[in-house]
Amino acid sequence: xxxxxxxxxxxxxxxxxxxxxxxxxxxxxxxxxxxxxxxxxxxxxxxxxxxxxxxxxxxxxxxxxxxxxxxxxxxxxxxxxxxxxxxxxxxxxxxxxxxxxxxxxxxxxxxxxxxxxxxxxxxxxxxxxxxxxxxxxxxxx
Numbered sequence: 065x066x067x068x069x070x071x072x073x074x075x076x077x078x079x080x081x082x083x084x085x086x087x088x089x090x091x092x093x094x095x096x097x098x099x100x101x102x103x104x105x106x107x108x109x110x111x112x113x114x115x116x117x118x119x120x121x122x123x124x125x126x127x128x129x130x131x132x133x134x135x136x137x138x139x140x141x142x143x144x145x146x147x148x149x150x151x152x153x154x155x156x157x158x159x160x161x162x163x164x165x166x167x168x169x170x171x172x173x174x175x176x177x178x179x180x181x182x183x184x185x186x187x188x189x190x191x192x193x194x195x196x197x198x199x200x201x202x203x204x205x
Contacts, residue, residue, distance in 0.1 A: 099182050
């Protein structure tokens with residue numbers, strides 16, 4: 065009887081890394097697709113650049129991969145629960161780093177259009193949208 069229990073536990077543990085790796089991959093795809101969609105809507109604020117084109121392409125590829133899964137609400141919620149245990153506090157770290165980048169762009173740091181990362185593009189967009197709102201213009205939503 066003990067052997068059956070041990071075998072079941074071993075199988076469950078063997079599946080966990082694959083499930084975690086798959087959840088991480090889907091989460092990455094969701095993030096890339098969301099950033100790509102946001103940047104596509106707001107690309108006039110960012111201008112035309114190789115970095116923007118690359119980020120948009122990554123977003124399109126990610127969206128296509130998610131569509132082929134298919135990515136359901138239940139799968140997303142399951143992944144979120146699994147990843148919350150995997151990297152507790154990761155969202156706070158991301159928010160802090162993105163906030164730091166936004167402050168840099170608000171303070172006049174120039175975006176390198178040829179080499180900017182997706183995070184830098186996103187931060188520049190947020191900074192420009194916020195400065196437009198502060199100047200009395202409407203911030204894009």
